[in-house]
Amino acid sequence: MMFDQLPAAAAPAEDSRALYDAGVEARRNGDLSKALPLLRRAAELRPNDADVLLQYGLALYGAGRLDEAAEVLDRAQALSPVYADVTLARARVAAARRDRRTALALATPLAEAGHAEGADFVRQLDRPLEGADLPWRLDIWGTASDLSGGREGWNSQGLAIGRRQGRGSIALGIERTERFGRTDVYVEGTAARDFGGWSGWVSLGGAPDADHRAQVSVAGGLSGPEVAFGGGGLRAVADARWSRYPLGDVETVRPGLTWSRGRVDLEGRWIVTRDENGDNRSGFLVRGGMEATDRLRLEASYADAPESSEGRTLDVQATGLAARWRFNDRLDARVGVLHEDRSDGSTRREATVAFTRRF
DSSP, X not given: OOGGGSOOOOOOHHHHHHHHHHHHHHHXXXXXXXXHHHHHHHHHHOTTOHXXXXXXXXXXXXXTOHHHHHHHHHHHHHHOTTOXXXXXXXXXXXXXXXXXXXXXXXXXXXXXXXXXXXXXXXXXXXXXXXXXXXXXEEEEEEEEEEEGGGOOOOEEEEEEEEEEETTEEEEEEEEEEEETTEEEEEEEEEEEEEOSSOEEEEEEEEOTTOSSSOSEEEEEXXXXXXXXXXXXXXXXXXXXXXXXXXXXXXXXXXXXXXXXXXXXXXXXXXXXXXXXXXXXXXXXXXXXXEESSSSEEEEEEEEEEEEXXXXXXXXXXXXXXXXXXXXXXXXXXXXXXXXXXXXXXXXXXEEEEEXXXXX
């Protein structure tokens, strides 16, 4: 059903209401053959009524007409973005279409906000609700890289532990990095909060006696509410960071957009940096991911942007590929490779291995 083909004229209120009431009663009694034509007609007469579209979408879902149900429910959500019953109905349709990732993305915020049916639905899926059943998370990672010109390679090792509580989370991480034979130990704490549609985070970190990492770094980010676009969900995002390096202060702002639909998600960022010399630089980052299966996620990225990984800012073109494998509800592993062409004429190749454990 295409909504741009629905008539705009409205019938008398009592007629559309009678159709709606009769359709809802038939649907709840399990008589979908009767409910569908009644609710379709009610939706034609009241195309901007989220309640009518919700009931029609549920009837289509019950009849197994999942693509049509998704279309109708997306329209209802666009009319009423915070209508929890519509969000949950969309999650049920996504699950029926074997799109587990979208189902979780829709239902988990409801569950975390105390929506009883949303919590029950999440528990029915085969992954426990993070922040409730598995509130703790431990990340461990290591990288190794080589640089052209016979220069000594870089490496790093790190771990972070975090806990979710309701709509909030906190994390503390520590990373040891070695550049050209010199070692820094960087520590950072992060706090995040979901405000219902909006979400934000702040962090504070630094490396004592820093050589190439920031001596002090303060950052924060914000993500806006999801809006329907292109059959998926679009969000505006932005973050900013101020860092004091041994060579001077660096300020970076990264506004952008994220988009997800089903098993696919995309992100684009504009990166603006004021470097340690007071010069303005800019660039961009694009990346995407795809849930190839319920266990395997593939990722790719490309950036042409300023970077301050050595304590000095260079323009870097970086191409990355990665794969994440979910062994079970508690353990993930990620492997990745990165190739950089740097503005000082060097190239760098990096390999990363990381593990995430939830408990």
